[in-house]
Amino acid sequence: MTLAVQFTHVSRQFGEVKAVDRVSIDIQDGEFFSMLGPSGSGKTTCLRLIAGFEQPSAGSIRIHGEEAAGLPPYQRDVNTVFQDYALFPHMNVRDNVAYGLKVKGVGKTERLDRAEEALTMVALGGYGERKPVQLSGGQRQRVALARALVNRPRVLLLDEPLGALDLKLREQMQSELKKLQRQLGITFIFVTHDQTEALSMSDRVAVFNKGRIEQVDTPRNLYMKPATAFVAEFVGTSNVIRGDLAQRLSGSPQPFSIRPEHVRFAEGPLAADEVEISGLLHDIQYQGSATRYELKLANGQALNISQANNQWLDISNGYQVGQPITARWARAAMTTLTDHAGEV
Amino acid sequence: MSLTQAPMRRFSNLLYRKPNLYLAMLLIPPLIWFGAIYLGSLLTLLWQGFYTFDDFTMAVTPELTLANFAALFQPSNFDIILRTLSMAIVVSLASAIVAFPIAYYMARYTTGKTKAFFYIAVMMPMWASYIVKAYAWTLLLAKGGVAQWFVQHLGLEPLLQFVLGIPGVGGSTLSTSHLGRFMVFVYIWLPFMILPIQASLERLPPSLLQASADLGAKPRQTFMQVILPLSVPGIAAGSIFTFSLTLGDFIVPQLVGPPGYFVGGMVYAQQGAIGNMPMAAAFTLVPIVLIAVYLSTVKRLGAFDAL
Numbered sequence: 001m002t003l004a005v006q007f008t009h010v011s012r013q014f015g016e017v018k019a020v021d022r023v024s025i026d027i028q029d030g031e032f033f034s035m036l037g038p039s040g041s042g043k044t045t046c047l048r049l050i051a052g053f054e055q056p057s058a059g060s061i062r063i064h065g066e067e068a069a070g071l072p073p074y075q076r077d078v079n080t081v082f083q084d085y086a087l088f089p090h091m092n093v094r095d096n097v098a099y100g101l102k103v104k105g106v107g108k109t110e111r112l113d114r115a116e117e118a119l120t121m122v123a124l125g126g127y128g129e130r131k132p133v134q135l136s137g138g139q140r141q142r143v144a145l146a147r148a149l150v151n152r153p154r155v156l157l158l159d160e161p162l163g164a165l166d167l168k169l170r171e172q173m174q175s176e177l178k179k180l181q182r183q184l185g186i187t188f189i190f191v192t193h194d195q196t197e198a199l200s201m202s203d204r205v206a207v208f209n210k211g212r213i214e215q216v217d218t219p220r221n222l223y224m225k226p227a228t229a230f231v232a233e234f235v236g237t238s239n240v241i242r243g244d245l246a247q248r249l250s251g252s253p254q255p256f257s258i259r260p261e262h263v264r265f266a267e268g269p270l271a272a273d274e275v276e277i278s279g280l281l282h283d284i285q286y287q288g289s290a291t292r293y294e295l296k297l298a299n300g301q302a303l304n305i306s307q308a309n310n311q312w313l314d315i316s317n318g319y320q321v322g323q324p325i326t327a328r329w330a331r332a333a334m335t336t337l338t339d340h341a342g343e344v
Numbered sequence: 345m346s347l348t349q350a351p352m353r354r355f356s357n358l359l360y361r362k363p364n365l366y367l368a369m370l371l372i373p374p375l376i377w378f379g380a381i382y383l384g385s386l387l388t389l390l391w392q393g394f395y396t397f398d399d400f401t402m403a404v405t406p407e408l409t410l411a412n413f414a415a416l417f418q419p420s421n422f423d424i425i426l427r428t429l430s431m432a433i434v435v436s437l438a439s440a441i442v443a444f445p446i447a448y449y450m451a452r453y454t455t456g457k458t459k460a461f462f463y464i465a466v467m468m469p470m471w472a473s474y475i476v477k478a479y480a481w482t483l484l485l486a487k488g489g490v491a492q493w494f495v496q497h498l499g500l501e502p503l504l505q506f507v508l509g510i511p512g513v514g515g516s517t518l519s520t521s522h523l524g525r526f527m528v529f530v531y532i533w534l535p536f537m538i539l540p541i542q543a544s545l546e547r548l549p550p551s552l553l554q555a556s557a558d559l560g561a562k563p564r565q566t567f568m569q570v571i572l573p574l575s576v577p578g579i580a581a582g583s584i585f586t587f588s589l590t591l592g593d594f595i596v597p598q599l600v601g602p603p604g605y606f607v608g609g610m611v612y613a614q615q616g617a618i619g620n621m622p623m624a625a626a627f628t629l630v631p632i633v634l635i636a637v638y639l640s641t642v643k644r645l646g647a648f649d650a651l
Binding site for chain 1: 549551552554555556557558559560561562565569570573574
């Protein structure tokens with residue numbers, strides 16, 4: 001399999017700030033690859049490095065095997081869907097979509113046909129005459145997508161494209177984007193700070209923190225086997241247990257992660273492949289499909305427990321704040337963490 | 345409670361409850377000023393354009409006639425209009441061309457102190473008296489003046505003589521040539537062009553330029569397809585200043601350039617020297633009509649679509 005994008009020890013410095021710090025990634029051709037991280041973690045800078053809006057301070061970026069460092073954006077076979085859509089306000093929708101073809105000298109009939117085709121693909125056929133200001137946020141988003149895809153790029157970059165949409169529309173666009181990516185077979189590189197979005201859409205996800213990559217993995221592995229405390233806590237919620245308590249429970253001083261939904265209340269004798277710990281029930285949050293319990297352990301640490309409300313008659317389970325509780329989980333559910341990832 | 349309220353408090357509460365009263369109090373004084381004193385006197389002036397002027401007795405009688413407006417199309421008067429109009433057009437074009445790079449640099453490349461420096465540099469000439477500047481230019485451009493000294497030392501004397509020899513552009517010296525008058529006009533109105541263009545470029549989101557490059561446009565294409573069309577409202581706004589200020593000016597044409605009236609000078613002469621108020625009023629209508637035509641033309645060309 002060929003590589004769509006390859007970062008080798010790429011850094012990007014802004015003055016004293018290292019926005020991207022010695023990042024190496026291999027993105028496969030045809031992959032839906034997400035870059036996930038909090039704001040300021042370097043994920044957007046990485047995307048802009050691929051697009052050519054930024055140049056690396058060090059390292060090499062290859063796009064389909066060709067060295068891209070030093071190439072301006074207009075000489076790269078990638079297209080971007082911008083966070084603010086960046087539609088040209090003085091052009092109608094059709095001219096916006098046809099822009100990339102126009103500047104490359106594609107004839108008028110062909111480019112208008114292809115623009116209309118691209119608009120149909122994003123379910124906006126017949127909207128060509130409108131101006132961007134006459135469209136809703138979701139429609140602008142689709143125009144931005146059509147404007148990028150009409151150029152048939154081999155890599156499509158998406159910079160938090162769903163951030164400005166409301167929840168329902170966002171979920172709908174997520175599944176449409178995923179469908180589109182499968183149908184077109186091109187590489188999608190998707191930047192987001194929303195872990196649910198990243199998990200539900202991607203083939204693989206890179207988790208960024210402070211300009212470095214903490215972990216690159218499939219959504220399932222990222223959730224089930226987080227490599228670092230940061231990943232464990234950023235992707236979903238997790239209990240990270242360190243120090244003496246870790247030593248007692250896992251037999252190793254290495255910190256480990258245990259997901260709240262993998263912890264249950266003790267019933268009957270302790271099995272050989274389980275561990276348990278006691279504490280006082282500190283808080284109960286009813287969340288609809290699940291209930292979250294917060295346990296205060298003897299060392300003061302909080303332990304979150306999430307129990308699915310899948311017994312339809314189970315209106316009250318009888319637990320009360322302040323009562324002592326023993327929690328258990330399978331040894332296999334504990335994931336050992338390293339505190340700092342990325343040191344190769 | 346309400347009995348103990350101070351009168352000011354009661355008054356401000358009343359204004360809060362009745363926002364229309366508040367707006368009326370805010371707007372009525374300036375509207376009276378603008379409507380009665382400004383528009384009213386302008387309309388009165390224009391109305392006098394229909395009055396009759398007796399050449400023999402020099403008396404103005406309120407008998408309505410179109411003769412004054414018809415007289416605008418006499419060759420001697422029409423020449424004045426054409427001369428003024430063509431100067432206004434070339435001054436606007438040249439100002440736009442000179443102002444654009446400065447405005448572009450200010451909007452896209454300067455921040456903080458450098459930007460403040462540019463603002464001051466652009467506006468500082470406006471702090472000096474306009475008449476002083478116009479007089480100063482007559483000296484700069486005069487025979488043996490600074491401009492000629494530079495031309496001599498650069499060895500460009502023959503070129504200057506050639507340019508001054510072109511009819512409609514030249515004259516006997518720079519300070520009595522159309523070219524000299526044009527240079528002074530461009531100098532004086534340039535800030536009025538720079539600032540609106542700069543404001544329009546300032547509003548241009550950088551992501552649009554990135555999107556253009558991302559879609560494969562070379563810098564020249566991005567400029568022609570995105571930057572220029574989106575700065576047209578700024579250029580149009582600036583050109584409204586340069587165009588109307590040149591049309592109405594009566595000092596620069598008097599001080600610099602060859603003899604021959606401009607519209608402003610003609611209004612002054614008719615009204616002041618001759619006492620032909622109706623003809624002066626008819627000439628006053630010329631810039632108003634020209635600017636109305638100009639605005640509707642640029643609007644039709646789509647200059648304000650991106651607003």
